Amino acid sequence: MNAMFEPFVDVVPSFFATLSQGPMTLTIFLHTVIILPMFWIYKQEKARLEQEEGN
Amino acid sequence: MAKKSVWSDNRFWQRTAGWVTGFASVLLIWLTFDTSAQISMGTDTDLQNGVTKRVPGPTVINYKIAYEFNKKRQHEIPVIGGMNSEGTSAFQEKEKFFGRDDWSEEEAESLLHLGKLASQTKNCMNCHTLLGNGGYYAPDLTKAWLDPAWGPEGSMQAMTSKETKEEAMAEFLQNPSQYPTHARMMPNLGITAEEAKGLVAFLKHLSSIDTNGFPRNFGKIQGAVNGK
Amino acid sequence: MANSYSKSESKKLATWYFTVAAILFGAQLLFGLIAATQYVMPGFLFEILDFSVARMVHINALVVWMVFAMFGSVYWLLPDETGIETVGIGLGKLLFWVFTAAVTVVVLVYLFVQVGPADETSLWFIHEGREYIEAPRWADIGITIVALGFVANLYMTGIKGNRSGIVTVLMADMIAFAGLYLTGMFYTDNISVDQYWWWWVIHLWVEATWEVFVGALAAYGLITMIGAHRKVVEMWLWIEVSMLFGSGILGMGHHYFWIGTPEYWWEIGALFSALEPLPLVAMFIHVLYDWGKMQGEEDAKGLPHTVVNNKPAFTWFIMNALGNFLGAGVWGFFHTMPQVNLYTHGTQFTSAHGHLAFFGAYATILIGMMYLAVQGKNNIKILNHTKSSIWAVSMVVGGVVGMTVALTLAGYSDVIISRAQMGATWAGYFDAQSTTWLVQGLVWRLIMGVITFVGFIFLIKDLLSIGKATHHVR
Numbered sequence: 001m002n003a004m005f006e007p008f009v010d011v012v013p014s015f016f017a018t019l020s021q022g023p024m025t026l027t028i029f030l031h032t033v034i035i036l037p038m039f040w041i042y043k044q045e046k047a048r049l050e051q052e053e054g055n
Numbered sequence: 056m057a058k059k060s061v062w063s064d065n066r067f068w069q070r071t072a073g074w075v076t077g078f079a080s081v082l083l084i085w086l087t088f089d090t091s092a093q094i095s096m097g098t099d100t101d102l103q104n105g106v107t108k109r110v111p112g113p114t115v116i117n118y119k120i121a122y123e124f125n126k127k128r129q130h131e132i133p134v135i136g137g138m139n140s141e142g143t144s145a146f147q148e149k150e151k152f153f154g155r156d157d158w159s160e161e162e163a164e165s166l167l168h169l170g171k172l173a174s175q176t177k178n179c180m181n182c183h184t185l186l187g188n189g190g191y192y193a194p195d196l197t198k199a200w201l202d203p204a205w206g207p208e209g210s211m212q213a214m215t216s217k218e219t220k221e222e223a224m225a226e227f228l229q230n231p232s233q234y235p236t237h238a239r240m241m242p243n244l245g246i247t248a249e250e251a252k253g254l255v256a257f258l259k260h261l262s263s264i265d266t267n268g269f270p271r272n273f274g275k276i277q278g279a280v281n282g283k
Numbered sequence: 284m285a286n287s288y289s290k291s292e293s294k295k296l297a298t299w300y301f302t303v304a305a306i307l308f309g310a311q312l313l314f315g316l317i318a319a320t321q322y323v324m325p326g327f328l329f330e331i332l333d334f335s336v337a338r339m340v341h342i343n344a345l346v347v348w349m350v351f352a353m354f355g356s357v358y359w360l361l362p363d364e365t366g367i368e369t370v371g372i373g374l375g376k377l378l379f380w381v382f383t384a385a386v387t388v389v390v391l392v393y394l395f396v397q398v399g400p401a402d403e404t405s406l407w408f409i410h411e412g413r414e415y416i417e418a419p420r421w422a423d424i425g426i427t428i429v430a431l432g433f434v435a436n437l438y439m440t441g442i443k444g445n446r447s448g449i450v451t452v453l454m455a456d457m458i459a460f461a462g463l464y465l466t467g468m469f470y471t472d473n474i475s476v477d478q479y480w481w482w483w484v485i486h487l488w489v490e491a492t493w494e495v496f497v498g499a500l501a502a503y504g505l506i507t508m509i510g511a512h513r514k515v516v517e518m519w520l521w522i523e524v525s526m527l528f529g530s531g532i533l534g535m536g537h538h539y540f541w542i543g544t545p546e547y548w549w550e551i552g553a554l555f556s557a558l559e560p561l562p563l564v565a566m567f568i569h570v571l572y573d574w575g576k577m578q579g580e581e582d583a584k585g586l587p588h589t590v591v592n593n594k595p596a597f598t599w600f601i602m603n604a605l606g607n608f609l610g611a612g613v614w615g616f617f618h619t620m621p622q623v624n625l626y627t628h629g630t631q632f633t634s635a636h637g638h639l640a641f642f643g644a645y646a647t648i649l650i651g652m653m654y655l656a657v658q659g660k661n662n663i664k665i666l667n668h669t670k671s672s673i674w675a676v677s678m679v680v681g682g683v684v685g686m687t688v689a690l691t692l693a694g695y696s697d698v699i700i701s702r703a704q705m706g707a708t709w710a711g712y713f714d715a716q717s718t719t720w721l722v723q724g725l726v727w728r729l730i731m732g733v734i735t736f737v738g739f740i741f742l743i744k745d746l747l748s749i750g751k752a753t754h755h756v757r
Contacts, residue, residue, distance in 0.1 A: 011093070011107060011265055011545070012108075012545070014089050014092070014093065014545065015089065016086060016089055016545070016547045017545060017547050019547070020546070020550055026547060026551065027550050027551075027554045030082070030551065034075060034078055037074055037078075038071055041067065041070050041071055041074060042061055042067065045061050045064055045066060045067040045070070046061045048066075049058070049059050049064060050058070053058065053059065063518065064518075065448070065514065065517055065518045065521060068518055068522050068525060069448075069521045071521070071525045072524040072525040072528065075525045075529040076524070076528040076529070076532070079528060079532035079533050080528075082533060083532055083533060086551070087479075089545075090479065090539070090544050090545060090548075091476070091479075093544070093545050094473070094475040094476055094543050094544055094545075095473070095476070096472070096473045096476075109475070109543050109544075110473055110475050110476075110543050113472075128546075164472075167472055168472050169401055170401075171471075171472045171474065172401040172402060172405075172406070172470075173401035174412065175406065175411055175412030175413060175470075176398060176399050176400065176401050176402070176405040176406065176412055177398050177401070177412070178335045178336070178339060178397075178410065178417075179335075179412065180412060180413065181334070181336075181338045181339050181412075181414065182334055182335045184629035185478075186474065186478060186542045186543065187541050187542075187628040187629035188414065188478060188481075188542070188629060189414055189629070190334070190414070191629065191630060191633070191634055191697070192318075192321075192322070192334045192335075193712075194707075194708070194712035194713070195629055195707045195712065197541075197707070199709070202708050202709050204708065204709040205709075232329075232330065236709070236713070237325075237713050238325045238326075239321075239325040239716070240325065240329065242329060242330045242333045242335075243330060244398050245398060245400075247400070250400070261474060264474070264475060264543045266541045266542065266543060267541055267546055268541075268625070269540070269541035269625060269628065270625075270706055270707035271625055271702070271706060272703075272705075272706035273706040273707055274706055274708050275706055
């Protein structure tokens with residue numbers, strides 16, 4: 001499992017370079033952060049639509 | 056009564072568009088701060104203290120520059136002033152540039168400033184590529200300083216009857232159409248001797264920028280090419 | 284009605300913008316032909332009008348004619364969308380003349396001064412030597428003022444009139460469009476910083492704000508030309524905005540692989556820009572789907588009519604859906620991954636992508652808008668094709684696709700020989716230039732360029748005369 005945590009390879013250390021130690025991590029992190037709040041928006045809008053239909 | 060789906064609801068998509076755009080913009084701005092700090096130009100002190108910068112200071116023109124494969128990063132990197140035991144820049148070995156290897160920070164800065172201005176005002180980028188961006192009518196200049204054609208074995212020093220790489224380059228830049236290397240020639244752009252010196256400094260500095268291994272295998276393979 | 288041509292000053296102003304756009308489009312093609320000829324005959328106009336100058340005019344005319352046509356499109360659709368006359372039309376007209384005069388002066392200086400000494404004065408008054416945004420600094424400031432005036436008119440009209448979804452998207456989009464130009468105006472000795480911000484203009488224009496603009500135009504076109512339902516069209520527009528900005532803004536990372544910027548851009552650039560074709564697929568499907576659906580509704584009524592009320596414009600809109608997907612989407616995706624881009628970056632392959640993407644994504648739909656203006660100006664209910672309109676679309680599209688294929692083939696040897704085998708040296712570059720694929724490819728590009736230009740002449744002839752043809756339904 002050691003290979004899953006690469007030592008730093010970029011020139012200058014930074015937060016994003018740290019996130020991108022393995023090639024997948026940065027990508028998965030960013031895409032997840034974007035998609036997750038859409039569930040919350042979805043739930044809110046669903047509740048709104050149901051309320052409108054109830055009237 | 057069938058329930059309306061959220062997936063076909065305009066308000067849901069409008070809010071999603073707002074969220075996604077906002078998040079991407081904020082992240083881009085954050086990344087810009089991070090990147091800006093990493094690509095700010097280094098100083099003479101950095102070079103003397105052996106601090107590796109992605110974009111070294113202008114006095115890098117006092118040093119020997121190479122472009123060597125680095126085992127840790129698995130691609131070529133600029134190696135400034137000789138290589139240390141880790142395969143990165145040692146910042147030791149100097150190289151004369153127009154006869155001097157003691158260009159002060161102010162002198163080197165003003166030379167680079169003149170060269171960068173010339174690269175824009177002479178419109179280099181509409182024929183050549185710099186860092187791979189520009190026109191495709193002439194060779195890429197990212198690592199031109201390290202091109203074997205300009206080296207001691209290359210054809211350009213002999214053609215311009217000059218002793219050093221920098222003098223050969225400066226001579227060519229001032230009178231390009233006198234030294235044709237191909238049917239497609241570089242036009243005379245009215246480059247003065249001083250501007251030519253600046254441009255060569257600009258090119259030497261350009262070759263010291265860490266481009267994450269672009270271009271790959273630069274100058275490593277020479278000779279005949281199949282496929283003609 | 285506020286939105287008929289005879290009553291609307293906004294629509295009149297739109298036709299002015301379209302006229303100048305068409306002239307600049309011609310200039311773009313002409314100087315493209317000169318540059319293409321120089322590839323085949325390097326001595327052509329050598330040290331008179333060099334490749335660097337011809338290409339600078341070629342790509343600047345491209346950007347500027349599109350901006351003119353975009354402003355024209357907004358002035359054309361605003362009265363329809365908001366239900367009122369555009370606010371500040373006097374200012375709009377004044378800015379039109381300022382913009383046109385400035386562009387004329389800039390082009391004359393490009394052609395007759397060409398290069399200056401290496402100092403700030405040259406940057407202020409000749410050009411800045413930065414691909415696509417070469418305009419000298421005085422013109423930068425002028426363009427900013429013109430763009431802000433345009434955005435002010437859009438906002439005032441949107442706030443006063445009915446703010447449809449399309450207008451809302453345009454308002455958000457055009458302020459970003461104008462604001463981003465500011466990031467490309469400063470000078471720095473650090474070329475990595477220089478190119479970092481340079482892409483904020485180029486990329487965030489053509490792969491984000493301009494694409495959203497096209498989404499809004501396509502939405503407007505579907506409602507106007509085939510009577511698509513606004514609610515459905517606007518839902519698609521919001522989906523497209525989500526996907527375009529969601530992928531396009533961080534997709535900028537694909538320009539930050541090799542310019543001195545950190546390695547983490549490899550992942551960010553690759554994975555976000557790999558998603559960039561998705562909205563373009565969506566737009567393509569959306570346009571064709573709505574067309575089929577509206578035609579189906581018409582057929583169900585037992586009426587033998589076509590549902591399309593402006594056939595030349597709709598043809599160009601369909602070409603946009605296809606061209607945007609192919610040129611920007613597929614040709615862009617070809618080389619957006621760092622492992623590919625390491626070798627394709629800055630080769631004829633990039634040029635192939637550039638030609639089909641700019642044409643497919645923007646030129647097509649803006650030409651479509653010009654046909655909508657011709658229809659409105661001549662008060663025609665159903666605008667039919669003429670022989671010229673069919674020749675124009677066939678030759679222009681065929682020519683550009685032909686150029687793209689030729690440049691793609693030329694790109695093979697550029698990529699394989701000059702980059703992969705020879706490592707991008709001076710010798711490697713010229714080895715690639717002399718290969719059969721590249722030499723023949725560039726001759727074919729010139730031939731296809733000539734075909735495009737002939738098609739353009741048909742297009743202009745048609746735009747000027749189609750309104751007078753008698754086979755339309757009035």
